[in-house]
Amino acid sequence: MVHNNVGVIITLLVIAGGLVWLLVRSFRGKEIDRRVIFLFIMVSVAAPLLATITFKFTATPIVEALYDKIEALPEGSTVLLSFDFDPAMAPEVQPMANVVTRHCLEKNIKIVFMCLWATGQGQLEITLDQVLRRDFAHKIDGVDYVNMGYKAGNEGVLNVIVTDFEKMFPTDVNTTPYGDIEILQGVNSCKDMDLIVSFGGGRPGIKEWILFVGDPTGVPSAGGVAAVVAPQLYPYYPRQLMGLLGGIKGAAEYESHFRERHPNHADMDTPAIIMMGPQTIAHIVIIAFIIIGNVLFFMNRRRGARS
Amino acid sequence: MKRQIPLALVFVFGLFMIFQYFVPHEKSEWVYEFLLDWILVIGIFALALGIWSLYKVSVDKIRARKENWAYSYVTLFGLFVMILFGFTAPNGESWGLYAVFVTTAILTILMIIQTMVAKSQKGLYLGLAGLFLAASVVIAIFDGAWSFHFYTAEGLQNYWFRAFFDHILIPILSTMFSLLAFFIASAAYRAFRARNLLASLLLISALIVMLRFNPYLQPIMGDYMAKTSNWLMNVPNLAAQRAIVIGIGLGIVATALKVILGIERGYMGKG
Numbered sequence: 001m002v003h004n005n006v007g008v009i010i011t012l013l014v015i016a017g018g019l020v021w022l023l024v025r026s027f028r029g030k031e032i033d034r035r036v037i038f039l040f041i042m043v044s045v046a047a048p049l050l051a052t053i054t055f056k057f058t059a060t061p062i063v064e065a066l067y068d069k070i071e072a073l074p075e076g077s078t079v080l081l082s083f084d085f086d087p088a089m090a091p092e093v094q095p096m097a098n099v100v101t102r103h104c105l106e107k108n109i110k111i112v113f114m115c116l117w118a119t120g121q122g123q124l125e126i127t128l129d130q131v132l133r134r135d136f137a138h139k140i141d142g143v144d145y146v147n148m149g150y151k152a153g154n155e156g157v158l159n160v161i162v163t164d165f166e167k168m169f170p171t172d173v174n175t176t177p178y179g180d181i182e183i184l185q186g187v188n189s190c191k192d193m194d195l196i197v198s199f200g201g202g203r204p205g206i207k208e209w210i211l212f213v214g215d216p217t218g219v220p221s222a223g224g225v226a227a228v229v230a231p232q233l234y235p236y237y238p239r240q241l242m243g244l245l246g247g248i249k250g251a252a253e254y255e256s257h258f259r260e261r262h263p264n265h266a267d268m269d270t271p272a273i274i275m276m277g278p279q280t281i282a283h284i285v286i287i288a289f290i291i292i293g294n295v296l297f298f299m300n301r302r303r304g305a306r307s
Numbered sequence: 308m309k310r311q312i313p314l315a316l317v318f319v320f321g322l323f324m325i326f327q328y329f330v331p332h333e334k335s336e337w338v339y340e341f342l343l344d345w346i347l348v349i350g351i352f353a354l355a356l357g358i359w360s361l362y363k364v365s366v367d368k369i370r371a372r373k374e375n376w377a378y379s380y381v382t383l384f385g386l387f388v389m390i391l392f393g394f395t396a397p398n399g400e401s402w403g404l405y406a407v408f409v410t411t412a413i414l415t416i417l418m419i420i421q422t423m424v425a426k427s428q429k430g431l432y433l434g435l436a437g438l439f440l441a442a443s444v445v446i447a448i449f450d451g452a453w454s455f456h457f458y459t460a461e462g463l464q465n466y467w468f469r470a471f472f473d474h475i476l477i478p479i480l481s482t483m484f485s486l487l488a489f490f491i492a493s494a495a496y497r498a499f500r501a502r503n504l505l506a507s508l509l510l511i512s513a514l515i516v517m518l519r520f521n522p523y524l525q526p527i528m529g530d531y532m533a534k535t536s537n538w539l540m541n542v543p544n545l546a547a548q549r550a551i552v553i554g555i556g557l558g559i560v561a562t563a564l565k566v567i568l569g570i571e572r573g574y575m576g577k578g
Contacts, residue, residue, distance in 0.1 A: 125463065
């Protein structure tokens with residue numbers, strides 16, 4: 001539901017007025033300059049951010065599957081979260097990483113963090129700052145969570161950790177030896193994880209996790225990816241990929257679902273829900289431009305047939 | 308021999324990697340894991356090669372004064388500064404002579420680059436490089452406020468490393484990615500037109516999926532739009548994606564066989 005009606009109405013009126021004007025022009029057969037399109041996109045993205053338009057979302061089955069899986073894990077389970085993305089994907093993927101990390105910590109699930117992307121280490125630090133160190137400061141490094149850091153080697157890393165985790169990660173990022181890390185006692189390989197979640201959108205990413213780890217070991221695998229990648233992962237759902245957060249919409253659904261069911265996190269940051277405002281308005285504008293483009297196309301075709 | 312040895316190696320190891328999959332024996336798995344270690348070692352060498360390649364390409368560009376050559380200095384500055392920050396961290400509250408160390412280290416690298424690109428006065432630049440290097444080494448030895456951390460992640464917590472990552476890299480990459488919104492809108496306006504039946508089907512499907520993401524329309528459309536969109540994603544999209552995945556898989560098998568049998572030799576640098 002819309003929470004800021006005034007902001008919505010003003011934003012929609014400004015954009016709708018402009019679009020109607022462009023539609024009228026298109027009936028006269030006039031093309032739209034691309035700079036006008038750019039201007040509309042800029043307004044449709046900026047205005048909802050300034051007016052803070054937010055919505056409440058209902059989780060789709062593919063998102064709810066991951067939520068339910070984490071919810072059903074008993075306390076003390078071990079979840080592997082892999083940060084396989086870079087700052088370019090961060091606006092879409094970071095909110096997913098944050099909310100899933102928060103959910104695991106809230107459920108007292110042990111987390112093993114790692115990265116297959118060099119830039120993932122920086123993104124992981126952001127999640128640790130924004131979620132773990134801020135709202136779960138009592139969690140102990142090495143006991144409740146561990147940061148194994150980045151390892152070069154892409155699929156090669158996965159091929160090794162599927163049978164021997166210590167071989168690839170002899171220490172965590174703080175050089176604590178594997179054998180001295182409490183959370184990893186009893187964890188010999190990825191087979192000992194209760195759930196694997198990869199956040200990314202490139203290669204290596206969730207697809208490689210499924211092919212090299214999830215499928216051969218049978219460990220439930222899930223992911224959070226940029227919207228453009230999500231359709232490519234549908235063939236793996238639900239047998240090989242038990243849940244998927246696709247783009248900012250998936251992240252917003254998860255945030256909304258989690259906040260609703262955990263009222264003690266009612267005031268948590270919800271970047272995905274906030275970013276859905278600009279995306280929603282921008283989608284409406286793009287749809288309007290597609291309609292205007294088609295009106296223009298048919299008008300020109302009719303004129304061509306007459307002449 | 309220059310051709311035969313790589314071909315023989317590819318043939319032997321390629322065949323082994325195929326057959327070991329069907330031989331779940333301890334020794335077979337040992338050899339497999341041994342080869343995986345080699346993949347990682349080669350991967351790390353590739354990383355070093357990549358850094359060297361970036362350095363060489365940038366220096367060549369500066370030397371030849373190619374178009375936008377000045378930006379290569381920015382590339383090299385970013386490369387070396389991030390390496391420097393990533394391996395150093397303060398030991399306490401004070402930064403000591405860290406700023407002077409970073410400046411002299413960067414000037415050393417700059418002078419080395421100038422030695423490589425300059426057409427004259429190479430000796431002067433080399434001398435200056437030596438001077439700045441000596442200054443940075445002296446500071447590194449005697450300044451106890453900060454230290455090098457080659458084996459731990461303390462450098463990644465370094466304020467300057469985080470600042471460059473958070474306030475330069477993230478905004479730059481996010482901006483590049485977000486520009487897509489503008490181009491997608493412009494492209495959708497020009498290309499998404501109902502020219503024929505197939506284009507019309509694509510257009511309608513795209514509109515339904517986009518409308519499905521729109522919370523404004525949920526009260527109006529109810530579950531109908533969500534169900535239609537889910538059907539589009541789970542049936543036609545899934546079928547097409549599976550076909551693509553299977554096609555790619557078969558293509559990979561065919562290409563791998565061509566490489567193993569020595570028909571495809573592009574990996575050796577000459578077709």
